Amino acid sequence: MRDVALHTEMSRGAPDAAASQMVPDSRALTTSDLSLTIDQKPLIRDVTLSLSPDGITMVMGPNGAGKSLLLRLIHGLIPPSSGHVHWGGRTLSDDLRRDQSMVFQKPVVLRRSVAANVDFALKARGVRDPARRDALLDHVGLLDHARQPARLLSGGEQQRLALARALATEPKVMLMDEPTASLDPASVLKIEQIVQEARAKGTKIIFVTHDLGQAGRLADDVIFMNRGRLHEYGPADLFLSRPETQEARDFLQGRIVV
Numbered sequence: 001m002r003d004v005a006l007h008t009e010m011s012r013g014a015p016d017a018a019a020s021q022m023v024p025d026s027r028a029l030t031t032s033d034l035s036l037t038i039d040q041k042p043l044i045r046d047v048t049l050s051l052s053p054d055g056i057t058m059v060m061g062p063n064g065a066g067k068s069l070l071l072r073l074i075h076g077l078i079p080p081s082s083g084h085v086h087w088g089g090r091t092l093s094d095d096l097r098r099d100q101s102m103v104f105q106k107p108v109v110l111r112r113s114v115a116a117n118v119d120f121a122l123k124a125r126g127v128r129d130p131a132r133r134d135a136l137l138d139h140v141g142l143l144d145h146a147r148q149p150a151r152l153l154s155g156g157e158q159q160r161l162a163l164a165r166a167l168a169t170e171p172k173v174m175l176m177d178e179p180t181a182s183l184d185p186a187s188v189l190k191i192e193q194i195v196q197e198a199r200a201k202g203t204k205i206i207f208v209t210h211d212l213g214q215a216g217r218l219a220d221d222v223i224f225m226n227r228g229r230l231h232e233y234g235p236a237d238l239f240l241s242r243p244e245t246q247e248a249r250d251f252l253q254g255r256i257v258v
């Protein structure tokens with residue numbers, strides 16, 4: 001692996017509480033030498049990571065860095081060309097995937113009512129529970145819209161519905177690919193609040209963002225990708241204030257990253 005800067009107690013000298021999150025944990029989500037090549041183009045290259053089972057990990061990097069592909073590989077949506085994803089020491093399987101859910105930049109909603117969208121997610125788990133559905137809708141601030149066709153919701157509301165559906169499965173890991181990219185600040189804050197609440201309940205969040213302010217508000221740790229490679233992984237405060245690689249410094253200062 002080239003150029004990976006792990007912000008650790010050793011690399012920084014002084015002990016740091018956040019650095020303890022980097023210690024491998026038997027419940028950790030790990031990738032080992034994860035690579036993806038399509039049409040002979042290496043898109044993800046030898047990514048080795050050990051993510052704490054708690055907290056919010058933000059994935060950052062310039063356009064085309066491989067952030068979305070990394071998320072899809074971790075979720076098992078695409079198979080790697082080589083390397084592995086393990087979770088709690090076990091190889092990612094359909095069974096483990098059931099404990100993960102994914103939220104995309106463009107919310108996925110079904111052509112039915114808001115309530116029926118959540119019912120559908122519950123039913124996929126063999127659950128029929130209108131009270132739980134209503135509690136989920138209330139949690140994301142959509143209970144008043146329950147009977148409305150989901151397609152008529154605003155973009156921010158649709159994303160909150162997507163979150164309610166993702167949360168309906170009580171995931172241990174929630175993967176979020178730029179879920180607030182096209183939303184206004186008020187909608188962004190509502191979604192961030194829901195994400196923080198999920199984190200507080202113990203859901204591991206892996207969240208792709210381009211927004212440095214959002215990383216500052218949410219991230220416990222940050223993965224920085226560039227050109228398919230992992231360049232840095234470490235506590236958010238250290239990454240945001242003192243990145244170790246030139247690429248990350250350029251990215252954080254708004255310069256073009258090459």
Ligand SMILES: Nc1ncnc2c1ncn2[C@@H]1O[C@H](COP(=O)(O)OP(=O)(O)OP(=O)(O)O)[C@@H](O)[C@H]1O
Pocket residue numbers: 038043061062063064065066067068069070
């Ligand atoms: N199915 C595919 N076939 C070929 N190339 C692909 C495929 N999917 C993604 N890529 C390429 O892989 C690279 C990484 O894509 P990815 O979507 O992961 O980037 P990203 O970091 O999420 O970018 P952005 O911030 O623009 O969303 C890009 O150059 C993209 O064009």
